[in-house]
Amino acid sequence: MDIDQISACIKVAACICARDGLISQAEEEMMFKLVLEKIPEYQLEQFNQVIDEFFDSTDQIEDYLRKITTPEIRKFTLHLSEVSASVDGLDIRENIALQKAHIIWMEMPNE
Amino acid sequence: MSRIEHLSPDPKSHVKTLMRIGYNMSSAVADILDNSIAADSKKIEIYSPPGLEEPLISILDDGYGMDAEELIENMRIGCKDPSDEREKGDLGRFGSGMKTASFSQARRLTVISKKSGESVVAAIWDIDKIEETNSWCLEILDEHEVSLIPAIQIDEETEQGTQLVWEKLTCLQTGSHALDHDTELASLLADLNQYIALHFHRFMEGKGKCDFYLNNQKIIPIDPFMTKSDGYQEGRSERLRCKGGYIIIQTHVLPHFNRMNKQDMERLGGAGGITQNQGLYIYRENRLINAGGWLGLAKNSQLGALARVQIDVPTSIDHEWSTDVKKSSLQLPPRVKKELKKFLSDPIKRSKRTHSYRGTVDTANKFWKICEDENDGTITYQIDPENDNLRTILEGGTDENKTRIIRYLISLSKNIPLNHIYQKMSEKPKDINQEDIDSRVLESIIKNLF
Numbered sequence: 210m211d212i213d214q215i216s217a218c219i220k221v222a223a224c225i226c227a228r229d230g231l232i233s234q235a236e237e238e239m240m241f242k243l244v245l246e247k248i249p250e251y252q253l254e255q256f257n258q259v260i261d262e263f264f265d266s267t268d269q270i271e272d273y274l275r276k277i278t279t280p281e282i283r284k285f286t287l288h289l290s291e292v293s294a295s296v297d298g299l300d301i302r303e304n305i306a307l308q309k310a311h312i313i314w315m316e317m318p319n320e
Numbered sequence: 321m322s323r324i325e326h327l328s329p330d331p332k333s334h335v336k337t338l339m340r341i342g343y344n345m346s347s348a349v350a351d352i353l354d355n356s357i358a359a360d361s362k363k364i365e366i367y368s369p370p371g372l373e374e375p376l377i378s379i380l381d382d383g384y385g386m387d388a389e390e391l392i393e394n395m396r397i398g399c400k401d402p403s404d405e406r407e408k409g410d411l412g413r414f415g416s417g418m419k420t421a422s423f424s425q426a427r428r429l430t431v432i433s434k435k436s437g438e439s440v441v442a443a444i445w446d447i448d449k450i451e452e453t454n455s456w457c458l459e460i461l462d463e464h465e466v467s468l469i470p471a472i473q474i475d476e477e478t479e480q481g482t483q484l485v486w487e488k489l490t491c492l493q494t495g496s497h498a499l500d501h502d503t504e505l506a507s508l509l510a511d512l513n514q515y516i517a518l519h520f521h522r523f524m525e526g527k528g529k530c531d532f533y534l535n536n537q538k539i540i541p542i543d544p545f546m547t548k549s550d551g552y553q554e555g556r557s558e559r560l561r562c563k564g565g566y567i568i569i570q571t572h573v574l575p576h577f578n579r580m581n582k583q584d585m586e587r588l589g590g591a592g593g594i595t596q597n598q599g600l601y602i603y604r605e606n607r608l609i610n611a612g613g614w615l616g617l618a619k620n621s622q623l624g625a626l627a628r629v630q631i632d633v634p635t636s637i638d639h640e641w642s643t644d645v646k647k648s649s650l651q652l653p654p655r656v657k658k659e660l661k662k663f664l665s666d667p668i669k670r671s672k673r674t675h676s677y678r679g680t681v682d683t684a685n686k687f688w689k690i691c692e693d694e695n696d697g698t699i700t701y702q703i704d705p706e707n708d709n710l711r712t713i714l715e716g717g718t719d720e721n722k723t724r725i726i727r728y729l730i731s732l733s734k735n736i737p738l739n740h741i742y743q744k745m746s747e748k749p750k751d752i753n754q755e756d757i758d759s760r761v762l763e764s765i766i767k768n769l770f
Contacts, residue, residue, distance in 0.1 A: 230637075231655045232561040264563040 210282060215248060216259045217276040221310060222290040223263045224270040228302035232260070240293040247285060270306060274313050283314055332454045335423065335447055338397070343424040345491045345508045346515035351421035352379050352484055353516070354607065357523060357530065359383025359482065365533045366512070368505055369471065375501050377426070377486045378471045385435040385480040388460075394418070395431065395443050395458050418484070423447065426486035432466065432474045433482040440474055442466045448488075509534060517542040517587070519608040542587050544601055544611065545628050549584060551575025553674075555666050560659060564636020567656060571667040574626040576674050577749045591746050595625035598671070600660070602631045604638075615652055618664050622746075626674055627667035629660065701736060703729045 210218075219240065226236045241256050277283055287310065294303040343351070349366065356364050361383035368377045386394060397419050422429040427447040434440045444459040466472070474483050492504050513534050521541035523530045532539040546552050555571030574580070577591055588594050597612030598620055612628075614620065637653075652660065686707055691700045703710070710729075714722050744752055 227561070230562060230653070231567065231659070233659065234559040234561075237559075237561050260561060264561075 210248060210285075212255075214277060214282055215244065215251065216262070217273050218282060218286040218289055219244065219256065219259045220263045220266075220268075220273045221270065221277065221286050222293050223260060224273060225290040225303055225306040225310065226294045227263075228300065228306050233297050235297045236293045239296040240289060243289050243292060270310065271313060274310060287311065330454065331456050332451050335450050338420050339423045339447070339490070341420050341424055343421050345425055346512045348421035348425045348491075349377075349379065349512055350515065350519055350607075351417040353520060353532075355418055356381035356383050356482070357520075357607070359385070361481075361530055362528075363531050363533070365473075365536075366509075366516075367471070367533075367535055368509060370502050370505070372501075374487065375489055375492065375505055376471060377489065378473070378483060380473050380481060380483040382479070382481040385438075385482050386433040386441065387435045387438045388441045390435075391431060391433050391441050391443055392458065392460070395445065397456075419445065422484065422486055425489060425491040427488035427490060428486070430469055430485040430487070431482065432469060432472060432485070434474050434476075434478050434480055436480040439463075440466055440476060440478070442469060513537075513539055514542070514587075518544060518611060521608070522603070522606040544588065544597075544608070545572040545630065546574050546580065546584060546588075547572070549575050549579070549581060551579035551674075553670055555670065556663060558659065558663065560656070562634070562637050565634035566632075567634075567637075568630075568632040569660065569663055570630040570632075571663055572628040572630060573667050573670045573674060574628065576626070582750055585750070591625075591749050595622060595746065596620070598624050598627050600629050600631060602633060604633050605635050606632075614664070617652075617657065617660055618668065621668075623672040624668045626671035627664075629663055629667060631656075631660070701738075702733050 222240050223232060226232045244251050277286055290307055353364060361381035363382050365380045368375060429445045430442060432440060432442040442461040449457055469485060471485055474481055492501055516532055517539050521543060524541040552575050553573040555573060557570040560567040599612045599614040600610055601608060602610035687704055689702045689704045691702060
């Protein structure tokens with residue numbers, strides 16, 4: 210998985226976790242832990258930079274979803290999003306965002 | 321077809337509105353100090369010379385300072401767009417603070433400034449002139465006029481800095497019942513000292529600290545959480561990532577009143593002040609903007625008196641917190657409210673435990689019983705009839721004496737001065753001394769009997 214794709218995965222998860230503008234510490238820590246499991250050499254600084262870019266950007270979840278095209282990475286992204294968002298209880302808005310990601314990808318062709 | 325009519329506010333009326341924006345002297349000076357901090361000042365001096373017929377207040381800093389162009393731009397009301405993101409460390413918000421804060425306290429605002437390598441520049445907003453001419457007429461002073469400004473402390477020798485002088489003070493009462501100006505100013509300055517010591521305490525310590533002086537006396541910071549005191553308890557903490565940084569939540573429980581240093585306790589307003597100021601302490605870029613109160617998330621209670629929740633907020637999310645021009649009020653965004661609710665139970669519970677630990681000792685005392693009736697919802701303090709000494713006394717006496725003693729003890733229980741105890745425990749718990757009571761009671765009984 211290349212850096213651009215992992216950035217997109219993190220941004221999708223951030224989008225889902227931060228439906229109301231905030232990502233909790235537990236969510237953030239879980240997100241980084243799961244990314245590390247997938248890519249052990251991934252650095253915290255890189256992760257922080259991606260999260261900062263996410264907050265500074267006006268892109269919507271659809272924009273990030275569009276960048277992820279392979280089934281394997283989509284699967285990982287959904288796992289990353291669901292586990293991170295659920296770590297301190299899955300909020301209704303977070304759940305809706307997660308469902309939206311599922312639906313959009315169902316309608317979007319794989320690579 | 322509709323047409324556009326450009327209607328600028330009438331200066332004479334507009335300035336009157338700006339004068340009544342709701343500052344008090346402490347919050348107005350604090351707004352000026354925000355600018356000094358943002359200019360990276362290391363020393364800020366507030367001075368009000370006593371004994372003047374026309375009192376004035378001067379605020380001098382050694383921060384970056386401004387050149388003529390910057391000064392004129394900063395004298396404009398609303399010189400910055402509130403929706404523009406502020407740089408880290410910039411405590412400003414609407415670009416109106418210096419002017420509105422000054423107009424709320426004085427009818428004449430003089431700003432003198434010097435940027436490193438530049439000349440001294442000065443400008444004046446005089447409300448009398450604005451009203452007279454009905455225009456926003458800013459007076460720019462020439463070199464000679466600058467030297468005539470009362471209490472001026474900036475000259476060409478100064479490396480850099482900015483000084484504000486408030487004249488024609490409106491914060492002082494006038495009329496037949498008014499105190500003399502020196503007395504009134506002294507009282508306002510005492511409140512200001514307390515306000516700055518608390519609201520700017522984080523800037524007074526550590527790396528890059530800034531020293532604050534009030535009439536040449538250094539202001540000593542007040543730590544609202546008493547983190548260095550014995551018995552202080554640090555609680556849970558959490559970071560929430562948001563645009564521009566983190567919201568950091570940290571819970572604290574103050575030491576029990578009996579373990580507090582008397583001076584520290586007085587500086588936090590005594591037991592009454594500490595109880596009243598339980599709650600949320602919200603810092604915006606290290607500056608305290610909300611000192612206590614639960615903002616509707618919990619209720620103040622005697623047992624929660626020691627609970628404090630510290631929240632650090634970056635300026636990048638000002639719009640979500642609805643900070644006002646004075647930066648003295650705000651509204652919690654819904655998500656932060658939800659996160660905070662998770663935290664409130666912890667310090668409140670531990671504050672209660674800190675109190676009730678001592679309550680349990682009272683319950684265990686062999687002379688008194690505390691009867692809590694859950695059905696009636698009442699609490700009764702009674703002399704413990706099981707006490708061994710009491711039983712021995714009663715066994716040895718006649719029936720008549722036994723009855724008298726029992727009746728006396730019942731009356732004694734009924735007549736505990738509870739209201740008085742409650743009041744004194746709230747106000748001056750350290751002054752209550754029950755330790756030396758034995759000898760005094762004994763001496764008085766012996767004196768009356770023999």
